[in-house]
Amino acid sequence: MRPAFHIITVSLVTGVLFFATIAVLVRTWLALRRAPADHPLARSADLGGYAATAIGFILALAAILTGFLLWPLDAVLNSALMKNKILTAVLLVAFWGMFLLVRFRRGPAMWDNPAMAVYAALLAVSGFFFGMLTSSIGGDVAGNPSGFENIVQAFGVETRYTFYLPTWLNIAIIGAGALALVLGVVAHQREPGRREVDATAADG
Amino acid sequence: MSKPISLAAVAVLVVLVAGLSLVFANDGVVEDDLDRNIAIPDDLLMELDVKVAYNDEDIFWRFQFETDTPHYFHDYLVYEDAEWVQYGGSPVGAEPLGLYEDRLTFLLDDGSVDAFAQYGGFITIVSGMRFFSDEADADEVEEILGEDRDEVRKFLPETRDDPADWRSVREEDELDALREQGYFLDLWHWRAHRSNPIGWSDDQLVFDYRLDDDGTAPFETNWDDEAEEPAFMFDPDETGQYAMDWDRLLALDYDQDEYYYLSEDIAVPFDPDHDWQNGDAIPRRLLVEPEGSQGVIFAQGIAQNGGWDIELQRALDTGYDLDDKQLAHLGMYDVAFAVHRGATGSRWHYVSFPLTLGLARDADIEAVQFDGNRPDWDALDWTTIDLFYPGQVGWDHVISDDHAGHEEVEARTHVSEGHSEEELAFAAVESEFRDDIRRQWLFTGAAWVFFVLATTGAVALLTRTRLHTAGTPREGETT
Numbered sequence: 001m002r003p004a005f006h007i008i009t010v011s012l013v014t015g016v017l018f019f020a021t022i023a024v025l026v027r028t029w030l031a032l033r034r035a036p037a038d039h040p041l042a043r044s045a046d047l048g049g050y051a052a053t054a055i056g057f058i059l060a061l062a063a064i065l066t067g068f069l070l071w072p073l074d075a076v077l078n079s080a081l082m083k084n085k086i087l088t089a090v091l092l093v094a095f096w097g098m099f100l101l102v103r104f105r106r107g108p109a110m111w112d113n114p115a116m117a118v119y120a121a122l123l124a125v126s127g128f129f130f131g132m133l134t135s136s137i138g139g140d141v142a143g144n145p146s147g148f149e150n151i152v153q154a155f156g157v158e159t160r161y162t163f164y165l166p167t168w169l170n171i172a173i174i175g176a177g178a179l180a181l182v183l184g185v186v187a188h189q190r191e192p193g194r195r196e197v198d199a200t201a202a203d204g
Numbered sequence: 205m206s207k208p209i210s211l212a213a214v215a216v217l218v219v220l221v222a223g224l225s226l227v228f229a230n231d232g233v234v235e236d237d238l239d240r241n242i243a244i245p246d247d248l249l250m251e252l253d254v255k256v257a258y259n260d261e262d263i264f265w266r267f268q269f270e271t272d273t274p275h276y277f278h279d280y281l282v283y284e285d286a287e288w289v290q291y292g293g294s295p296v297g298a299e300p301l302g303l304y305e306d307r308l309t310f311l312l313d314d315g316s317v318d319a320f321a322q323y324g325g326f327i328t329i330v331s332g333m334r335f336f337s338d339e340a341d342a343d344e345v346e347e348i349l350g351e352d353r354d355e356v357r358k359f360l361p362e363t364r365d366d367p368a369d370w371r372s373v374r375e376e377d378e379l380d381a382l383r384e385q386g387y388f389l390d391l392w393h394w395r396a397h398r399s400n401p402i403g404w405s406d407d408q409l410v411f412d413y414r415l416d417d418d419g420t421a422p423f424e425t426n427w428d429d430e431a432e433e434p435a436f437m438f439d440p441d442e443t444g445q446y447a448m449d450w451d452r453l454l455a456l457d458y459d460q461d462e463y464y465y466l467s468e469d470i471a472v473p474f475d476p477d478h479d480w481q482n483g484d485a486i487p488r489r490l491l492v493e494p495e496g497s498q499g500v501i502f503a504q505g506i507a508q509n510g511g512w513d514i515e516l517q518r519a520l521d522t523g524y525d526l527d528d529k530q531l532a533h534l535g536m537y538d539v540a541f542a543v544h545r546g547a548t549g550s551r552w553h554y555v556s557f558p559l560t561l562g563l564a565r566d567a568d569i570e571a572v573q574f575d576g577n578r579p580d581w582d583a584l585d586w587t588t589i590d591l592f593y594p595g596q597v598g599w600d601h602v603i604s605d606d607h608a609g610h611e612e613v614e615a616r617t618h619v620s621e622g623h624s625e626e627e628l629a630f631a632a633v634e635s636e637f638r639d640d641i642r643r644q645w646l647f648t649g650a651a652w653v654f655f656v657l658a659t660t661g662a663v664a665l666l667t668r669t670r671l672h673t674a675g676t677p678r679e680g681e682t683t
Binding site: 071072074076078079082083086087090094095098101102105106113116119122123143155156157158160161162163164165166168170171172174176177178179180181183184185186187188191 | 206207210211213214217218220221224225226227228229230231232233601605606607608610621622626627630631633634638641642644645647648649650651652653654655656657658659660661662663664665666667668
């Protein structure tokens, strides 16, 4: 496969997800301002962000596929830059995938809760950040570093090494994730009135 | 715990995970492992300054490089309770007592060796080499390469049927023909202890092995196997000492004006009847004037100003065509440098990319023609060269599918077009922990993805608007 095809796909991902990020931020801003759900801009931002995320998500998967077709897997796994690119691309997909899932499950009502709206913005910004990082590393691989990696290096991460964390921290992160889930489940289970609703729902 | 408090706790977890990930990035894998021959130097990069000039007869090189402590000491024999014990040698990483000489070497070619101009010393290295983590078994090496060759050392790709396999040595007659065609690299080898004190540089070459030039070396081993004692000691009439003082040696306290080395003009046969005391130390090397092709490079290296200032001089044409690359006015050559410093030997060195050397021609390093016996160094500009730690990256990896740039290598694209010295230094360190890093990278990716999924699930649960009993409207809930 020619590198140009991968570059074109990545460019589309960047553009579409940039639009999605802006839309999500606008919708979050409106949510925090308690704008009504049927506000024209709120509806446009929600639908536009949702659609752009769905398209960008599919394109991101396509970009990952075209990226893997460029070099043999062994070569990819022997390159620090390429491994970092894979990691950031996977995180990009994870963040946007989560946004899509929440939007799909909750519908436009996801914006009714300010905390959820802020979290959606966090997912979008994180997804966009990792998209930028992925593209920047791609430029570095092609011999044209963008300089974006300098920002990451300023936070103490040496981008020319494969990014990894010590075992104890990986375990702690998994534990933190599990703890977050437990907090969510427990708080949700203990919510007043839930049992009655569930019972009603079961009867119905 | 209420939902707002739980949400706050999840937010704290997110901040903690992000913060700790930044603080502990790339922690926990890269560390010295002497059992695997791994010792990562503190500095991955260094600079070497060079000037070159020539007259009708000779070429002159001038080098400067910095080092925390110049090491012009090497191995010593120390008297301990009626026995002579050897200290110093080539360990993994730095010699702990500081008893290993600094060295400056460079490979020189006239265009006869394919790929050297693009990849320099990398073409001389493969897996299984001396002090690599997968160092080949000594018995196997000796069985294949012959007596006195119990380690895999530098060799050129075309001396093997398979350039990636040190075992596949070509037939003797083919090797002879290759060498006669100039297929070898001249290896100038300046040693701070084992030749510099008597004004010489060692002279070697790389062909099917790292070989001495014809003739005699500038040093011998000062040891009597039968008597198990040194063969020579200091001439007390010439030097005022029978031996050196071990405590001063441990403090690296001898300066270059003192007798920290033993050479034939200041040595006498060892006297076992002398009243030797614990702590008497005698150099394990006897420096002798080299002869033949091995004795063609004059050297003067002075430790000063926090580093070395070294000058080398050799005839443009030595007359030894099977050992040396001959140089000529307006000639263009390829050269790659290496420096050992910090009491390190073997593969713990810093190397350069291959560079061009032009004699009165535009090149990476331009040798300036002059009249007279000595160049006016002050009138010449330094060329500064970046050197980097090369790790365990070998030619077998560079030309394999495992290397993303192997097609560029096949096309003989210069290494500098795909990498910087700094990038290769980082890649070198990673090469020593390839499998461990890959495993940890996968683990990190999995942990993070799980955290993103779990956190999203938690937030989704915590932000679900409370459901009311039947009959009351729901607030923005669809699930």
